[in-house]
Amino acid sequence: MSDNVLFEIKDLHKSFGNTEVLKGINETIRRGDVVSIIGPSGSGKSTFIRCLNLLEEPTSGSIIFEGQDITKRGFDVNRHRQKVGMVFQQFNLFNNLNVLENLTISQEKVKKVSHGEAEKRALELLKRVGLSDKADAYPSQLSGGQKQRVAIARSLAMEPDVMLFDEPTSALDPEMVGEVLNVIKDLADDGITMVVVTHEMGFAKKVANRVLFMDEGMILEEGSPEDIFDDPQNPRTKEFLSKVINVI
Amino acid sequence: MNIYEIFLDYYQYFLRGTRTTIVVALLTVLLGSVLGCVISLLRLSKFKPFNLFAKLYITVIRGTPMLVQLYIVYYQLDFIPYPQGSFLGVSLDRVIPCIIALSINSAAYIAEVIRAGIQAVDLGQTEAARSCGMTSGQAMRYVIMPQAVKNILPAIGNEFVTMVKETAIIQYLGVSDLMYNNGIVVTATYNPLPCYYISAIIYLALNICLGKGLNIFERRLQKSER
Ligand SMILES: Nc1ncnc2c1ncn2[C@@H]1O[C@H](COP(=O)(O)OP(=O)(O)OP(=O)(O)O)[C@@H](O)[C@H]1O
Numbered sequence A: 001m002s003d004n005v006l007f008e009i010k011d012l013h014k015s016f017g018n019t020e021v022l023k024g025i026n027e028t029i030r031r032g033d034v035v036s037i038i039g040p041s042g043s044g045k046s047t048f049i050r051c052l053n054l055l056e057e058p059t060s061g062s063i064i065f066e067g068q069d070i071t072k073r074g075f076d077v078n079r080h081r082q083k084v085g086m087v088f089q090q091f092n093l094f095n096n097l098n099v100l101e102n103l104t105i106s107q108e109k110v111k112k113v114s115h116g117e118a119e120k121r122a123l124e125l126l127k128r129v130g131l132s133d134k135a136d137a138y139p140s141q142l143s144g145g146q147k148q149r150v151a152i153a154r155s156l157a158m159e160p161d162v163m164l165f166d167e168p169t170s171a172l173d174p175e176m177v178g179e180v181l182n183v184i185k186d187l188a189d190d191g192i193t194m195v196v197v198t199h200e201m202g203f204a205k206k207v208a209n210r211v212l213f214m215d216e217g218m219i220l221e222e223g224s225p226e227d228i229f230d231d232p233q234n235p236r237t238k239e240f241l242s243k244v245i246n247v248i
Numbered sequence B: 001m002n003i004y005e006i007f008l009d010y011y012q013y014f015l016r017g018t019r020t021t022i023v024v025a026l027l028t029v030l031l032g033s034v035l036g037c038v039i040s041l042l043r044l045s046k047f048k049p050f051n052l053f054a055k056l057y058i059t060v061i062r063g064t065p066m067l068v069q070l071y072i073v074y075y076q077l078d079f080i081p082y083p084q085g086s087f088l089g090v091s092l093d094r095v096i097p098c099i100i101a102l103s104i105n106s107a108a109y110i111a112e113v114i115r116a117g118i119q120a121v122d123l124g125q126t127e128a129a130r131s132c133g134m135t136s137g138q139a140m141r142y143v144i145m146p147q148a149v150k151n152i153l154p155a156i157g158n159e160f161v162t163m164v165k166e167t168a169i170i171q172y173l174g175v176s177d178l179m180y181n182n183g184i185v186v187t188a189t190y191n192p193l194p195c196y197y198i199s200a201i202i203y204l205a206l207n208i209c210l211g212k213g214l215n216i217f218e219r220r221l222q223k224s225e226r
């Protein structure tokens, strides 16, 4: 196995009760990859990326991360999550903390970084996402786009090896989608490894180096953005793309 | 004799009783809150036996009259060698079982209030905290609890007010609280109605003060958040 491999996912299954939501996923994610996951609602996209940081516990199969099987009993989940940032559709900023504290709390409490250092890093990150002036604001005082940019900075504060995004722009008003996508694109340009579930086909096409099409708990097709968007092979991929492109 | 005359002649009784009522209520609220926190944590625990125990506890306490609980605690715990002596003129082997029984009772209600307050915090907050690598304890302490407290405090305030009123039953164990002394004055004056009015006014005054105190506390807390 090349040590460029970050995630090696083998025959991943996940059921909720009697419903099988993931039906055998095999996938390799390498350092520097920007992977976009597209597919219809309910196809298991969220469940899949939530398995990658163990917010969902896989039913069977294995996920090797940096050489370790994260599905093994006794695996240190909290350490793993420090290395795998997660950005949610609903932002999920800590409502009881201001923006700066949202970025420092985990650095201080989890990584045991000193307060001064944590703040320094937080301020750098806020600058990077264009929100230096909001350090003292509370989440309730921010727009959706600002919240999501803070959420991205919060994840980056842990210096993760990979970032997971679950429809980061789906809860946003249309005029705020751009500002968030720009931040994500900058991260991609900086070489940060990421997996992005998205309905923004334009974004997937422009930023991703690989696109996965999921339907009914399986990856039905994957390839470069050109392969998937310009020359899809699977009839279900064609059908899905024709629908979303009509919508746009 | 009218209400003023009765109060002027017998106010020491009412004051003595009020003092006992306040002390018992305060101790109950304190112990009940601590025990309630423990029960709510057991209730929220993923460890089945803890969870079941807490559920059973809450069901039993909420499903039986407090007076029955009081007598059961009193007779069941009579093996305990309570310290001799008295406190505010009330013998300890009577007042301690009362405080135990009331605390056990209020803990069940407080536990439910705490559980509801914690569960009302959006699950996404926990997921975000855990995704940053926090342990469940850290997520609870730094993210969930500070938000849950805002849901919990007003409801706990109601619980405290209820508790002050419910202490009235300890007269049945001969604890010289407000109602017990009320009884003494009724017997002495053969004039029950004004006595009950006086007691009602005292309870009401206690609870209005308590409510005001809790309000100030809540407002402080909200200010520190913003
Ligand atoms: N906690 C859960 N309990 C039971 N069923 C669940 C749970 N989470 C997801 N599911 C089910 O699993 C299936 C896949 O859900 P998932 O959220 O992964 O889909 P998705 O591809 O992300 O869809 P969307 O585009 O709408 O976000 C759905 O049918 C959903 O109802």
Ligand SMILES: [Mg+2]
Pocket: A045, A046, A047, A166, A167
């Ligand atoms: Mg989803």
